Amino acid sequence: MVRRQLLLGSTSRRHFSFSTSARHNSYENTISNLKIGKHTRVIFQGFTGFFGQMTDIWQATANATESIEWGTNIVGGVTPGKNGEHLGLPVLPTVREAMEKLKPDATGIYVAAHQAPGAIEEAIEAEIPLIVTVAEHIPIHDIMRIHSMLKTQSRSRLVGANAPGIISAIGKCRIGFQPLPCFMPGRVGIVAKSGTLSYxxxxxxxxxxxxxxxxxxxxxDVLAGTNFVDALKIFEHDDETEGIVLIGEIGGEAEIEAAEWIKDYKQRSPNPKPISALIGGIHAAPGRVMGHAGAFTLPGEPDALTKIKHLEAVGVTVVNHPAKFGDAMKVLLGKSGRASAGAAASGLSQRRSMHTMRQGRPTRKAAASYLATATTAIQKRNLYIREELALDLLRERGINASEYSGRGRKRMLAVAVDRANLSPCIIASPATSTGDPHAQAKKFAFDYKQGFDVGQAPAIAEHLQLGDSSKESLPKLINGLVDLYMKKEAFLLETMFVERLGELKVVGARFGFDDAAFRSTKRQSGIHGLRRTEDEDPQELEAEKDGIVYIKLAGDGNIGTLVNGAGLAMNTVDALADAGGKAANFLDTGGKATSETVKKSFEVILQDERVKVIFVNIFGGLTLGDMIANGVLLAFKELEMRLPVVVRIRGTNEEQGQKIIAESGLPLHAYDDFEAAAAKAIELANG
Structure with missing residues (x-):
């Protein structure tokens, strides 16, 4: 049982005083656990094991070795059923025993998605202050159950899932798989949804x-254990942070909540810390999941432009590409009058360029293992089924459902994820059939474990503007949808219904299920069997086989994009549009950004006859620049390429990669600056 007590930290851990709200009051008391540093004692769960079924990858060992060399205070780890040593550190069989003997401040969970929920729950029960989960494709309903646990306690704080982790450049403490060569101790705090954009x-x-x-x-992820406001509260009270960078994207309302917090912060602070931000997904494909599990818009959620407007309205400087953050923050720090506008003194002697830094740079084998943790070959995360199949599922539950006859006012009723409350919710809208059904959408959250409270039905009926004769039918429809949502692990069950003779009749349905429940844990095989691949784009299906997320964008786009990382892929499409270009696709090579995957990506892009030039935009944090360059050459050799290719490679081994491209003798154009590369791609596309 997780105890409901206030976390009393050791004298070595720094704590701040935060105001708490009625919502998640207990869990908010754990925000101070995010302040890691040299004092932080770290353990690894899955310390000695292989990552999932990928027996060629010894993930935790490679990561721990590099982190220890960098300075992270790793004190041991946990592998079920084992007692002994690994890397000269103790290995214990349970997290509770590790908590008692090693007294960790934090745990890094390095296990596959199907094992991660159990590992997180074990860490919560052992009351470890900070739990960092990097695995992607943890089923949404498992995460909702975990959040239901977290809300009832005040000792453990979760970072992730589907996150690169947390890292203190000043304190030399890394819990995650961030590329160490990029970092330098300094004064800017960064919080981000996207790993690659953060790098x-x-x-x-x-x-x-x-x-x-x-x-x-x-x-x-769809439901993050730590959000923007949590991070901003840490940065506000952190004397080592002088400026703040916030990186968001489509999906949820966390950026809007951050804007509201920033407004209040600036009103109460005589000299607020300057903030710069970037929001990805302005040109996202409607109704699609853009690489990240949480990068899609649910009914009633704001789009990327709305988020940008809210941030700009409270004085946040918004940039359109992450490479601009350095100059933007220099200007903002200078204007703020803060004395510490430069790097931390402890970091000045350690500054290196990323392509020349040798100590701590990941090997090819280690880099591949890190990437596998964040993104496995299971890229597809959502499963939308045909409307007729959705109506069949409702009829099986005794719900009146058929095609719309043209009579009756349509209203919208849905069960979905409430990202603000970290729980499921009912979404209702009284909008007419001629209007936007999401325009008046209102959420009614309910606890995952306790289920829907029928006492909420009258308020939902009132918002839907139902007639008196049909109000009594609403609980039956809601309970049927909630039952389907919970038992079949949906993330969105959206219906349109009409009032008919005192009853409610469903006349339209859009049902989305969490495909990770099948792919990661082999649950919901029946729902997975409802997938109809003949309804999907053949190119997208072909890419999926190789672990590549490819989405063909509508319109007359003529620039094929090939990018590593979902956030960077979204931003590439957006930034090209700002420069006057039009992307033909979104493509995220994900964690399999190898030479072979680059070639496969070219194959998929070349099937789109609209494409006149291919723009490769790679940031080599963990991916190596020379490896990507060799992948480009491999594609030219084996595919007999006829289209020009613009290649932007930054980060690890960037000079080697650029040299390979420049000396290839092929119609390739190598750049390190994004704007110059984008301009060349647009010129070639329109030439």
């Missing part, structure tokens, strides 16, 4: 001579 932001602030204090990977 670009880190590299930019390093090149600007500012460095970083604390970087928190909020992660791209």
């Amino acid at each position: 670009e932001a880190v590299a930019s602030t390093t090149r600007a001579g500012l460095g970083q204090s604390l970087c928190i990977g909020m992660g791209g």
Whole structure:
């Protein structure tokens, strides 16, 4: 049983005083656990084991070795059923025993998605202060159950899932798989949904001579254990942080909540810390999941432009590419009058360019293992089924459902994820059939474990503007939808219904299920069997086989994009549009950004006859620049390429990669600056 007590930390751990709200009051008391540093005692769960079924990858060992060399205070680890030593550190069979004997402040969970929920729950029960989960594709309903646990306690704080982790550049403490060569101790705090965009932001602030204090990977999952406001509260009280970078994207309302917090912060602070931000997904494909599990918009959620407007309205400087963060923060810090506008003194002597830094740079084998943790070959996360199949599922539950006859006012009723409350919710809208059904959407959250409270039905009926004769039918429809949602692990059950003779009749349905429940844990095989691949784009299906997320964008786009990382892929499409270009696709090579995957990506892009040039935009945090360059050459050789290719490679081994491209003798154009590369791609596409 998880005890409901206030966390009393050791004298070595720094704590701050935060105001708490009625919502998640107990869990909010754990925000101070995010302040990691040299004092932080770290353990690894899955310390000695292989990562999932990938027996060629010894993930935790490679990561721990590098982190220890960098300075992280790893004190041991946990592998079920084992007692002994690994890397000269103790290995214990349970997290509870590790907590008692090793007294960790934090745990890094390095297990596969199907094992991660159990590992997180074990860490919560052992009351470890900070739990960092990097695995992607943890089923949504498992995460909702975990959040239901977290809300009832005040000792453990979760970072992730689907996150690169958390890292203190000043304190030399890394819990995650961030590329160490990018980091330099400094004064900028960073919080981000996207791992790759955060690495670009880190590299930019390093090149600007500012460095970083604390970087928190909020992660791209549907329900994050730590959000923007949590991070902002840490940065506000952190004397080592002088400026703040926030990186968001489509999905949820965390950026809007951050804007509201920033407004209040600026009103109460005589000299607020400057903040710069980037929001990805302005040109996201409607109704699609853009690489990250949480990068899609649910009914009633704001789009990327709305988030940008809210942030700009409270004085946040918004940039359109992460490479601009360094210069933007230098200007903002200068205007703020803060004395510490440069890097931390402890970091000045350690500054290196990323392509020349040798100590701590991941090997090819280690880099591949890190990437596998964040993104496995299971890229597809959502499963939308045909409407007729959705109506069949409702009829099986005794719900009146058929095609719309053209009579009756349509209203919207859905069961979905409430990202603000970290729980399921009912979404209702009284909008007419001629209007936007999401325009008046209102959420009614309910606890995952306790289920829907029928006492909420009258308020939902009132919002839907139902007639008196049909109000009594609403609980039956809601309970039927909730039952389906819970038992079949849906993330969205959206219906349109009409009132008919005192009853409610469903006349339209859009049902989305969590495909990770099948792919990660082999649950919901029946629902997975409802997938109809003949309804999907053949190119997208072909890419999926190789672990590549490819989405063909509508319109007359003529620039094929090939990018590593979902956030960076979204931003590439957006930034090309700002420069006057039109992307034909979204493509995220994900964690399999190898030479072979680059070639496969070219094959998929070349099937789109609209494409006149291919733009390769790679940030080599963990991916190596020379490996990507060789992949480009491999594609030219084996595919007999006829189209020009523009290649932007930054980060690890960037000079080697650029040299390979420049000396190839092929129609390739190598750049390190994004704007110059984008301009060349647009010129070639329109030439």
